[in-house]
Amino acid sequence: MALLLRSIARSGVCASRSQFFLCRHVAPMGTTAKEEMNKFWDKNSRLNRPMSPHITIYRWSIPMVMSVTHRGTGVALSGGISLFAMAALVLPGSYPYYLDLIHSLTYGPHFLAFSKFALAFPVAYHTYNGIRHLMWDVGKGFKIPEVYRSGYAVLALSMLTSIGLACL
16 A cells, blocks of 8 residues: 555545546656755845844843753763663672762862752752653743743752752
């Protein structure tokens, strides 16, 4: 069935008002992508059209920063989990051995609290901002004041959760 549909589509058969007829190709297929790209830039130069703006011309806003941070925390979390899993597979010894090794290090309580915060913040932020994105998927919270309000709420909840987890 799929082969039949594919052959019909390739031959250019179209349905129109319950009648079948052959459609001719509208654009010739003889040009390459490079030729099309050159024609595009020549036309834009001839018409004095500006190039697309780059990110450097925009003033950074909270939603913009939060979008970049959400992607960064996602990459960092997946990379960290992957490195931890690879280390668990490759390194000799067992989990209790490495846990005792970390406990034997003589870092002060401030460094330990900062380390806990540094581990907890990406998890909390990515979780809360993911919930925010799920609300957007439902169609709620798209008005500009709501976007800023939910952004500040995500930041506050992330900080409070991270501080709480660091204090454990």
